[in-house]
Amino acid sequence: MNRRTALFSTMMLGGLIGRAARGQDRRSSGFRPAQEMVDEPGLDPDLLGIGTDPLAPEIGRRGGSDPAEDLPFTPPSQIKQQGLGWGIFNIAPYTALPHSRDTAKPETALIEWVFRHTGSDIWHGEDLAVLSATSKQLRAFHREEVIAKVNEVYKRFVDAWFDVLTLRVRIVAAVDPRWRLDVFSRLEPVRLGTQGRGGPQAQQAWLVEPSTTEQLMATMSLSQAFRLVEERKEPIVNGQTLSLRTGLKDPITYRGGLDRSNTVQIGFEPTVDAIEEGVELRASPLLRDDGTSVDLAVDLRATVVKRKHLTRVIVPRQIGPAEMDLDVPEVAHSRLNQTIPKWPLDKTLLISAGILPGIFMNKGGPLNLGFGGPSQTELLVVLDLQSNLESARRRRDRR
Incomplete structure (x- = not known):
């Protein structure tokens, strides 16, 4: 075969x-x-x-x-x-x-x-x-x-009590952390999770009575040591996420590396890199069964460039000096990413992202990035939630 x-x-x-x-x-x-x-x-x-x-x-x-x-x-x-x-x-x-x-x-x-x-x-x-x-x-x-x-x-x-909530966000840069002086005894601490190897969070959070909040904000508005960076009031459907980003209009640029230019054949040239400085907030409130409190999933990130350190490197070049200047940015970063349970609707949530030197402030010195700027700037985020009565009426009518 x-x-x-x-x-x-x-x-x-x-x-x-x-x-x-x-x-x-x-x-x-x-x-x-x-x-x-x-x-x-x-x-x-x-x-x-x-x-x-x-x-x-x-x-x-x-x-x-x-x-x-x-x-x-x-x-x-x-x-x-x-x-x-x-x-x-x-x-x-x-x-x-x-x-x-x-x-x-x-x-x-x-x-x-x-x-x-x-x-x-x-x-x-x-x-x-x-x-x-x-x-x-x-x-x-x-x-x-x-x-x-x-x-x-x-x-x-x-089956939530309200379909829509209103979230008010205020971001404050405080040069002096001594704003706590006469209000600290009226702040109810919120227990945050651990960070790193089981240590406490660098950030802090408190529940505050609305009257105390407004008194504190009025005091801050009269002092040059505080700056209201952002204030926003947005409706948000229960369980959804509100995203907010605020910062400098232009990113901080620095000479961070080298690149060989083949067009003019002169050897290596410094590259221009950039860091976006500012605050990014993502907040998602979900109502609990009783309709008087929420669980808040919060992701708060803050980045600030404290200064740029100058250094020199030797590179082969056909034209020009062999030494070139580069920048090493000194950056401070803070992040809080967790769920805060049982936040009552009738209280303010005050979050401190920690000390971020010079964030949203005049850092002083050459190019506004040198020495002499504020070294104790604290980032505060003030959150208030309000229920939407109209959404509650719609919910009641459907039932």
Whole structure:
């Protein structure tokens, strides 16, 4: 038998033998699609979350959204042993709210808050886990106790007392940290998380009565040692994120490296790099069940260039001196990134980002970056939340 005859016989044989005989039936591998497992006699459909859900009526399903269609191949014994199941949540009422133009996908906020509430590790461990969201549904596949936590977050979005909150942000640069002198006893400290190797945060936070806040801000406005850098009052849908950035109009430039210029063949020339100096704030408040307080996810970053240190380097050049001047920027940076729980709506949240020498102030010296500028400048962020009564009326009318 020549090679051509053998090849033709093999092709004919492959077309006549069934798929099961060739070892391509998925049932022979031990893994079953979820829909096939549901049809298997003796297997409880509720094990896959298909059927009456214990979390109803908060959980709703829509036509054509059978979760079994999205379940990867998994042995039934593994599902039974781990107690895995589906939770399907109707979030269409929330995504239909009047979100800002910058919010392209409001459903993303639910995913972020589920991670904050449950931790992200359990979604990337040994258990089979699914967490996804569309504009109409939040879908989760996990153990029963994890689905219950997802349900808690879901209700805080869809059943909130207010749909819209108003966040007032004031950013203050204080040259003198002694503003604490006569108000410190009236500040209620907020416990922040740890930093680095278990040490305390360099930042501080307090809850303040609104009357004390206004007294403090009035005192600051009369002193040249304080500067109100930014004040903004923005509506924000419950659970979404307000982003704010303020800083110098132009970045701080410095000569940070060398580049060989091939156009004029004169050797290396200094490159001009830049550092953006300023404050970036991301704040996401999520109402708690009682409607009187929120959990605030805050990400506060502040960067300031204290000065530029001059140094000299030797480089090969065909034209000009062999020594060139470069700058080494001295930068101070502060970041607070965590969730502050149970912030009452009737109190101000005051955050100190720590000492950032000369931030938003005249640093003095040549090019406004030399010696002699303020060395104790403290960055303060003052936050106030107000409920939107109109959104509360809309919520009450829907019920």
